[in-house]
Every structure is written in C-alpha cells, then in structure tokens.
Amino acid sequence: MDRALDVRQFYLAHERSIIGAGTLIAALAIWELVARAGLIDPLFIAAPSRIARAGYTLMATGEIWPDLRVSGSEFLLGYVLAAIVGIPIGLATGWYRRLSFLLGPFVDTLNAVPRLTLMPLIVIWFGIGIWSKVVVVFLGAVIPILIACHSGVRTNEARFIKVARSFGASQLKIFSSIILPGTVPFIFTGLKYGAGRALLGVVVGELYAATAGIGHMIGEAGNTFQTDVMFFGILLFTATGLLTVGLLNLCERRFETWRPKVGAAA
Amino acid sequence: MTVSAVIGREGRPTPRLKQFYFAHERALLGTLVIVLFLIFWEGAERGWWADALRPFIGPAADRLRVKPIFISSPSRILSAAYRMFFVTGEIWTDLKWSALQYALGLLLAIAVGVPLGLAAGWYRRLSYAVEPFLAGLNATPQVAFLPLIIVWVGTGLAAKVLIIFLLAVLPMAISAQSAVRTTDVRLMTMAKSCSATEWHVFKTVILPSATPYLLAGLRLAIGRGMIGIVVGEIFGSANGIGAMINQAGSRFQTDRVFVGVLVLVAAGLMLSELVRRIESRVETWRPLL
Numbered sequence: 001m002d003r004a005l006d007v008r009q010f011y012l013a014h015e016r017s018i019i020g021a022g023t024l025i026a027a028l029a030i031w032e033l034v035a036r037a038g039l040i041d042p043l044f045i046a047a048p049s050r051i052a053r054a055g056y057t058l059m060a061t062g063e064i065w066p067d068l069r070v071s072g073s074e075f076l077l078g079y080v081l082a083a084i085v086g087i088p089i090g091l092a093t094g095w096y097r098r099l100s101f102l103l104g105p106f107v108d109t110l111n112a113v114p115r116l117t118l119m120p121l122i123v124i125w126f127g128i129g130i131w132s133k134v135v136v137v138f139l140g141a142v143i144p145i146l147i148a149c150h151s152g153v154r155t156n157e158a159r160f161i162k163v164a165r166s167f168g169a170s171q172l173k174i175f176s177s178i179i180l181p182g183t184v185p186f187i188f189t190g191l192k193y194g195a196g197r198a199l200l201g202v203v204v205g206e207l208y209a210a211t212a213g214i215g216h217m218i219g220e221a222g223n224t225f226q227t228d229v230m231f232f233g234i235l236l237f238t239a240t241g242l243l244t245v246g247l248l249n250l251c252e253r254r255f256e257t258w259r260p261k262v263g264a265a266a
Numbered sequence: 267m268t269v270s271a272v273i274g275r276e277g278r279p280t281p282r283l284k285q286f287y288f289a290h291e292r293a294l295l296g297t298l299v300i301v302l303f304l305i306f307w308e309g310a311e312r313g314w315w316a317d318a319l320r321p322f323i324g325p326a327a328d329r330l331r332v333k334p335i336f337i338s339s340p341s342r343i344l345s346a347a348y349r350m351f352f353v354t355g356e357i358w359t360d361l362k363w364s365a366l367q368y369a370l371g372l373l374l375a376i377a378v379g380v381p382l383g384l385a386a387g388w389y390r391r392l393s394y395a396v397e398p399f400l401a402g403l404n405a406t407p408q409v410a411f412l413p414l415i416i417v418w419v420g421t422g423l424a425a426k427v428l429i430i431f432l433l434a435v436l437p438m439a440i441s442a443q444s445a446v447r448t449t450d451v452r453l454m455t456m457a458k459s460c461s462a463t464e465w466h467v468f469k470t471v472i473l474p475s476a477t478p479y480l481l482a483g484l485r486l487a488i489g490r491g492m493i494g495i496v497v498g499e500i501f502g503s504a505n506g507i508g509a510m511i512n513q514a515g516s517r518f519q520t521d522r523v524f525v526g527v528l529v530l531v532a533a534g535l536m537l538s539e540l541v542r543r544i545e546s547r548v549e550t551w552r553p554l555l
Contacts, residue, residue: 019394027399044418101295106303112535114492117508117527120515125336200407204497207412215410222413230417234410241405 046228051235054228064217068236071202071213074130075240078137079198085138086145086194087187093146094153094183095175107146115139116204123209133205133213140201141194148190152183181258188252195244199237304340311339338520346521347528361529363505364495367423371430372491379435379487380480383442388468393443400439408432409497421501430494434487441483445476481545488537492530 011018028048034040035047042050058064093100093107119136126132160178169177206215214233221229287294309315313331320327334342350357386393386400408429415428449472457467499508507526514522 015391016394016397019391020398023395024398098291098295101292102299104292105296105300109531112531113527114489114496114530114534116493117496117511117530119496120511120523121520124515124518124520196405196407200409200493203407203410204493204500207409207497208500218410218413222417225417227414227417230414234406234414237410238402238406241407242402245405 043225043227046231050228051231054226055232055235058229058232064214067212067214067217070130070210071206071215074133074137074205074213075198075202077130078134078201079141079195081134082138082141082145082194082198083191086142086190087149090146090149090190091153091179091183094150095179100150107143107150110139111143111147115143116201119204119208122205128209128211133202133210136205137198137201140197144193144197145187145190148186148193149183152186152190153179155186156182184255185252188248188255192245192248195248196241199241199244203237307337308339308341311337311342335518335520338524342521343524343528346519347525350522350525357507357510357525357529360505360507360510364507367426367498367506368430368491368495370423370427371494372434372487374427374431375434375438375487375491376484378431379438379483380442383439383483384446384472384476386439387443387446388472400436404436404440408436409493412497412501416501421503426494426498426503426506429498430491433490433494437486437490438480438483441479441486442476445479445483446472448479449475477548478545481541481548485538485541488541489534492534495530 031045032047032049035042035045035050046054089103093103116136118139119132122132122135122139126135156179160182161174164174164178202213203215203218206213207219210216214236218230218233221227221233306315310330310332311334316327316329316331319330382396386396411432412425412429415425415432419425419428453471453475454467457471462470495506496508496511499506499512503509507529511523511526514520514526
C-alpha cells in the first residue's frame with residue numbers, strides 16, 4: 001500500500017474531527033499570538049494561556065470552590081425540582097384532558113413570559129440568597145420540561161392504545177407500557193432544553209443579585225477588569241452545559257435501546 | 267368522544283346547557299380558572315380572605331393579607347399601566363429605546379446567522395470547521411458574556427445590541443443549517459441533471475424550501491432576544507423596558523414590574539403573530555399535504 005494513500009484515507013475517514021479540531025487549535029493559536037504581540041489590550045481579551053493560568057490559580061488557591069458549590073447547588077436544586085414537578089404534571093395534563101384545560105392557561109401564560117424578567121420580583125420574594133436563584137432556575141426549566149412531556153403523551157401512537165384497549169388493558173397498564181415508553185424521547189428533549197434554561201437562570205440570577213456563585217464571580221471580575229477570570233467563568237458554564245447534555249444523551253441511549261433505529265441514526 | 271358527550275349514557279339527548287358546556291369545555295374551564303386566579307390574587311392583597319376567615323381562626327387570619335410590595339394586585343397593575351401609558355406617558359421613551367435595541371440586535375443576528383448557517387449547511391467542510399464553535403456557544407448561557415461585553419463596549423446601546431445579537435444568532439444559524447440539510451434530494455438531483463449552476467440550485471431549490479425553517483428559527487430568536495432586553499439592562503442603564511423593570515424592582519414598585527413584564531409578553535406575542543402571518547403568506551405556493 002502506498003503510504004500517501006494511507007494518510008489520505010485516514011484523513012477522509014476522520015475529516016470531520018480533524019477539521020473541527022484544526023480550526024479550534026488554529027483559532028486558539030491566533031488568539032494567543034494576537035494577545036502576546038500586544039495587538040489588543042490584554043484588558044479586552046486575555047490570551048488562552050493566561051486564562052488557563054487564571055483557572056489553575058483559582059483552583060489551586062481554592063478560591064473558586066465556594067462559588068462552585070453555591071452555583072452547583074442552585075443549578076441542581078432548581079433543575080431537579082423542575083424535573084420532579086414538570087414531568088408528572090406534563091404527563092398528567094397530556095393524559096387527562098380536563099386537567100390540561102385547567103392548567104393550560106397558566107402554562108401558556110408562563111411560557112409566553114420571559115421568566116427571567118420576573119427576577120426583580122423573585123428577589124423581593126426570596127431575598128438575594130441561594131433560594132431566589134433556585135426559584136428562577138426552577139421557573140426557567142420547568143415550563144419546557146412540562147410542555148415536552150405534555151406533547152409527548154399527546155403524540156402517542158393511537159393504534160397502540162386502541163389495540164391495548166380492545167385487549168382490555170387497564171388505564172394503568174396502558175400508561176406504563178405504551179404512553180410512558182413512547183414519551184421518553186420527549187422527556188429527554190424537554191430535559192435537555194430545560195438544562196440550558198436552568199444554566200441561563202443561574203447566570204442571570206447571580207449577575208442580578210448575589211453574594212456568591214460563578215455568575216457573581218464573572219460579574220465581579222468584570223468590575224475589576226480581570227478578563228482572564230471572566231473567560232474562565234464563561235468556560236465553566238460551557239463545560240457544565242456540554243456535560244449535562246452529554247449525560248442526558250447517555251441516559252437517553254440506555255432507555256432507547258429497544259427502539260428500532262430510523263433515518264440518520266440507522 | 268363527541269358522540270357520547272352529546273347523546274349521554276341513557277341515549278336521551280342531553281340538555282342544551284350541557285351541550286353548550288361540552289362544545290366549549292376548553293374555553294369555559296380555561297376562563298374560569300383564570301378568573302378565579304385573578305379574584306384570589308386581588309383578594310389576597312385587599313385582605314378579603316383575611317376578613318372572611320377572621321371569625322373562624324382569629325388573628326392568625328391576618329397572615330393571609332399579603333402586602334402589595336410582594337404581589338401587587340390585578341387592579342393596581344391596571345391602574346399603574348394606565349398611568350404609565352396615558353397619564354405620564356413615561357413608558358413610551360422606554361419602549362422606543364428597547365424597540366431600537368431589539369430591532370438592531372435581531373437584524374444583526376439575521377444578517378450574520380442566516381448566511382453563516384446557509385453556508386455551513388451547503389459546504390460540508392465549513393460546517394466541520396464551525397461546528398465546535400457553534401456547539402460550545404450553544405451550551406453556554408450567552409448571558410454570561412455580558413460582563414465581558416461591557417468591558418469591551420461599555421454599558422451603552424452597543425452592549426445591549428450585542429447581547430440581544432448573541433442570544434438570537436444561534437437559533438438563526440442552527441435552523442438555517444438544518445434547513446439546507448433537509449432539502450429534498452430529488453429536487454437537487456433533478457436540478458443538477460438539468461445542469462443548473464450551484465447558484466441557480468441555491469436560489470430556486472434551497473432557498474424556497476429553507477424558508478419555513480428560517481421562519482421557525484426567527485420565532486425562536488424572537489423569544490431569546492426578549493431575554494436580552496431585560497438582562498442587558500441589569501448593569502446601570504437609564505432607558506428601556508428592562509431598566510424600568512429593574513428600577514421598579516429595586517424600589518419595590520411591584521405593580522410597575524408587572525406592567526413591564528406584561529408589555530414584553532404583549533410585544534413577544536405580537537411579533538410571533540407577525541411571523542405566523544409571514545409564514546402563511548410565504549407558504550402559499552406549497553401544495554397542501
């Protein structure tokens with residue numbers, strides 16, 4: 001085999017990751033060079049190496065752990081609460097028509113409101129501590145989760161339900177063996193969408209009024225022109241977002257092993 | 267469902283009233299809960315429930331009277347809105363200012379997001395190159411860039427336009443990319459075998475079939491941009507609906523906060539309706555399935 005051909009084949013097989021990683025590295029290199037050459041004031045754009053060093057210092061001195069703990073608990077408490085409340089209510093409104101008539105107006109109204117605008121009110125209600133952030137995270141995440149579960153139940157295969165009914169299956173049986181498995185992809189879509197909303201809630205809540213947290217850290221760094229710390233904080237949020245969606249994808253794959261693959265996934 | 271509802275179990279026709287109820291169940295129940303909710307809210311602030319329960323539970327009832335700074339009340343919100351719109355007219359300047367920021371941010375997002383997304387959908391290699399950036403930006407709550415943006419451009423108009431742009435550009439770019447990806451392959455093959463140029467294919471096949479996706483992306487972007495109006499004005503700003511909401515919040519003027527929120531909701535609904543109108547106008551050529 002020709003060696004050049006080998007390299008070419010390898011490239012073609014992995015083109016996507018090679019080009020992706022290549023551009024990323026090139027962008028970082030240009031960024032570093034521009035910053036080092038002093039073309040742009042370091043006040044405006046910190047070089048990647050400085051961001052990494054700032055991150056390392058924050059971790060090594062342990063300065064960042066209290067902020068991480070606060071933001072982490074806000075995110076987890078609000079998000080888990082949203083899932084605990086949103087999934088059952090969404091499933092219930094999808095299943096019971098009258099319940100959806102009763103709750104529908106409230107869900108639609110809340111969905112139309114950018115919930116982050118309620119932040120000033122939430123601070124009046126819950127103070128500037130961790131609970132106002134938990135509430136804003138919860139409000140951000142619960143609506144997409146609820147709506148996804150609701151529409152998941154509504155779009156279930158009517159044929160399956162008819163078959164089950166004509167074989168005399170109980171409501172509970174229909175729900176647990178047809179509705180719930182059919183709704184799983186929707187639940188995960190809602191959870192993924194909700195995760196983004198929840199992170200947004202953490203950031204906005206902490207920028208608006210807080211005494212600790214990564215969002216607060218970014219805001220403070222902005223006031224003191226520590227661009228490297230700001231970038232590191234933003235990267236922490238990016239990493240959290242990617243991690244959450246990755247974990248949810250893993251879970252989803254586990255639940256979805258029984259489903260025959262269609263289209264691009266086949 | 268409808269048959270059993272109208273005919274009733276014993277086979278006798280159901281009374282008129284019941285029929286009317288079943289025909290409009292959704293609207294009736296919906297209106298009922300909303301009205302009940304508003305009455306409950308008004309009563310909590312005016313102390314109706316506290317007064318009604320005092321004979322039974324004594325002074326503990328006073329806890330049911332909620333101070334107006336916490337929840338305000340529908341009537342207070344209405345009168346505050348009336349004052350702000352028609353008596354002092356102070357809200358119009360805020361509205362104008364926010365509308366300007368929003369329009370600029372959204373236009374910038376469309377101008378950047380649509381070509382970028384279309385190009386990333388059309389050129390495979392370009393999509394490989396921009397994917398890591400789009401995925402990373404998508405996973406980040408874009409509002410986290412706000413302090414950085416303020417260091418870059420200050421707290422003026424530019425900061426708000428930029429944050430609205432950042433929030434709105436991703437849905438535009440991503441939907442434009444998937445629009446190109448989902449173009450009917452048969453149409454493309456057809457055009458190519460008739461030796462159409464790339465530009466021609468793009469103009470006559472890709473663009474028309476991409477329009478619904480672009481409009482769907484626009485609808486998402488409208489919602490995301492609304493967040494920017496409020497969040498962009500967290501850090502000191504004198505004009506704009508978001509600044510008004512924030513100031514009212516820090517002065518405990520809860521009724522004004524609600525007025526601001528409701529104005530944003532109304533604006534969002536109007537814009538969505540506008541997009542829906544455009545959608546049905548643009549889509550008239552498409553055969554109904």
